[in-house]
Amino acid sequence: MKKTNYSAERQKYLLGKKKNKIFIISCRILILIAILSLWEILATLNVIDAFITSSPSKIITTAKKLFAENNLTYHMSITLYETFMGFMISAIFGYLIALLLWWSENLRNVLEPYIVVLNSLPKIALGPIIIVWFGAGIKSIIFMTIIIGIIVSIITMLNGFIATDNNKILLLKTMGASKFQILNKLVIPSSVKTFISMLKINVGLSWIGSIMGEYLVSKAGLGYLIVYGGQVFKLDLVMTATVILCFMATVMYLIVAFIEKKISKS
Amino acid sequence: MKDVLKFKNVSLTYQTANDEIKAIDDLSFSVKDGEFVSIIGPSGCGKSTILSLIAGLISPTKGTIEKSNDDVGYMLQKDELFGWRTVIKNVYLPLEIKKINDKEKKEYADHLLNKYGLKKFINSYPNELSGGMRQRVALIRTLVFNPSLLLLDEPFSALDYQTRLSVCDDVYKIIKEEKKTAILVTHDISEAISMSDKIIILSKRPCSVKNVIYTHLDGDTPFFKRESKNFTVYFNKIWNELTYEKN
Numbered sequence: 146m147k148k149t150n151y152s153a154e155r156q157k158y159l160l161g162k163k164k165n166k167i168f169i170i171s172c173r174i175l176i177l178i179a180i181l182s183l184w185e186i187l188a189t190l191n192v193i194d195a196f197i198t199s200s201p202s203k204i205i206t207t208a209k210k211l212f213a214e215n216n217l218t219y220h221m222s223i224t225l226y227e228t229f230m231g232f233m234i235s236a237i238f239g240y241l242i243a244l245l246l247w248w249s250e251n252l253r254n255v256l257e258p259y260i261v262v263l264n265s266l267p268k269i270a271l272g273p274i275i276i277v278w279f280g281a282g283i284k285s286i287i288f289m290t291i292i293i294g295i296i297v298s299i300i301t302m303l304n305g306f307i308a309t310d311n312n313k314i315l316l317l318k319t320m321g322a323s324k325f326q327i328l329n330k331l332v333i334p335s336s337v338k339t340f341i342s343m344l345k346i347n348v349g350l351s352w353i354g355s356i357m358g359e360y361l362v363s364k365a366g367l368g369y370l371i372v373y374g375g376q377v378f379k380l381d382l383v384m385t386a387t388v389i390l391c392f393m394a395t396v397m398y399l400i401v402a403f404i405e406k407k408i409s410k411s
Numbered sequence: 412m413k414d415v416l417k418f419k420n421v422s423l424t425y426q427t428a429n430d431e432i433k434a435i436d437d438l439s440f441s442v443k444d445g446e447f448v449s450i451i452g453p454s455g456c457g458k459s460t461i462l463s464l465i466a467g468l469i470s471p472t473k474g475t476i477e478k479s480n481d482d483v484g485y486m487l488q489k490d491e492l493f494g495w496r497t498v499i500k501n502v503y504l505p506l507e508i509k510k511i512n513d514k515e516k517k518e519y520a521d522h523l524l525n526k527y528g529l530k531k532f533i534n535s536y537p538n539e540l541s542g543g544m545r546q547r548v549a550l551i552r553t554l555v556f557n558p559s560l561l562l563l564d565e566p567f568s569a570l571d572y573q574t575r576l577s578v579c580d581d582v583y584k585i586i587k588e589e590k591k592t593a594i595l596v597t598h599d600i601s602e603a604i605s606m607s608d609k610i611i612i613l614s615k616r617p618c619s620v621k622n623v624i625y626t627h628l629d630g631d632t633p634f635f636k637r638e639s640k641n642f643t644v645y646f647n648k649i650w651n652e653l654t655y656e657k658n
């Protein structure tokens with residue numbers, strides 16, 4: 146039901162809003178261009194040392210070169226795979242475990258101290274153990290990603306489930322609802338917002354997990370390129386990998402934001 | 412007329428981690444078929460507990476409750492409509508829960524929505540409705556599986572005064588037209604007098620029946636009953652009972 150015949154004031158208001166939006170977006174683009182050109186100019190004028198800081202043009206050249214050698218897509222896909230697997234597994238299992246903990250208050254109380262400890266433990270400390278257990282490869286990295294993401298997923302979702310309105314639960318009980326029906330008709334649909342924020346948090350954590358994992362053990366991936374580039378002082382490589390990482394993380398975030406829009410509309 | 416509900420010397424004690432709370436002490440009353448009964452009493456005296464007992468959500472510690480029919484519809488203080496469901500889906504909720512899938516019940520729901528002016532809104536979401544409309548939807552949701560007994564726990568207290576008066580009238584009309592027995596819990600003396608045939612006044616916690624008042628007022632809607640000349644007489648009587656209680 147979209148209205149088309151707006152009043153004059155409304156048209157003016159909408160136009161104003163649109164103009165403001167264009168202004169904001171232009172500012173954002175301008176800032177990016179300003180930073181990039183300043184960086185490039187300072188590097189060409191040798192005000193800053195391009196060997197250490199690299200420069201936008203060098204990043205593009207490096208990216209092109211890597212791309213031509215077919216290396217870039219390889220490293221990108223490795224990191225993407227690790228991140229995606231970590232993300233999916235910790236989101237799915239985090240959700241399911243949270244459901245289980247909601248279902249059984251006893252289980253929740255029993256496991257509470259374990260969750261608290263696991264949550265406060267810096268996961269990187271487990272690095273050596275993980276490498277010994279899973280070998281120096283992708284498996285370790287995915288595992289690292291999972292343990293970083295899953296605890297937060299569980300805690301976030303569980304809080305969302307527990308926050309279900311008690312009066313609405315009472316209402317369903319007066320209708321004779323079973324616990325499963327309460328879960329299905331109320332707890333799950335009313336926690337959709339929490340689910341989305343869990344996904345958003347998880348996207349960020351998965352990138353942290355996979356890159357941290359690659360720092361520790363990898364032979365390939367963007368994190369590997371960054372570490373390798375740092376060790377051999379190829380700052381162009383480090384910067385290129387970082388920029389691509391930024392790009393990929395943004396795309397993944399946008400996908401989640403898109404899902405959010407889809408869900409909150411229906 | 413026959414009793415559809417009978418409390419016989421019912422007591423209820425809540426057990427909590429720190430304490431036991433006696434909410435109801437030796438409570439007896441009965442409700443006849445088609446009667447509109449209000450329960451009024453000091454806050455925290457155990458009114459909602461009585462409704463939970465009737466609905467079978469908890470069982471009495473002592474005494475017995477006789478019900479002629481297990482089907483009760485419960486309406487809470489707030490409408491508790493599910494924001495992610497359209498009006499019609501909210502109304503169908505009890506049917507889903509009871510796994511009833513017959514056409515008749517759904518048609519009855521549609522019929523009620525039409526009859527009480529919500530036809531245009533069946534595909535709207537609750538946040539597009541006014542408070543009064545939401546409360547009407549909540550009532551229809553309660554009526555949809557045709558319960559013989561309605562329990563109303565301060566269903567109007569979340570509404571502003573003006574809406575409240577008109578929703579009162581609406582709900583009264585719906586309940587009378589659909590020929591339901593109803594038990595209304597309220598804090599509002601005027602509301603109790605204007606809506607009910609019988610008012611049960613409770614003592615403070617642990618509650619038992621302090622007095623029962625039968626009202627006879629002119630006028631056929633709560634709004635007009637408020638203007639009836641006996642209204643103030645009843646009001647003062649109940650007011651005194653409740654105030655005397657507090658001292």
Ligand SMILES: Nc1ncnc2c1ncn2[C@@H]1O[C@H](COP(=O)(O)OP(=O)(O)OP(=O)(O)O)[C@@H](O)[C@H]1O
Pocket residue numbers: 425426427432434453454455456457458459460461616
């Ligand atoms: N589940 C429960 N566990 C323990 N105590 C409870 C529970 N439910 C209610 N109570 C206590 O029992 C007493 C009666 O509660 P109830 O809700 O029935 O009162 P009420 O008359 O409906 O109050 P109000 O006027 O505030 O709606 C209160 O003291 C309350 O704290």
Ligand SMILES: [Mg+2]
Pocket residue numbers: 458459460564
């Ligand atoms: Mg109450």
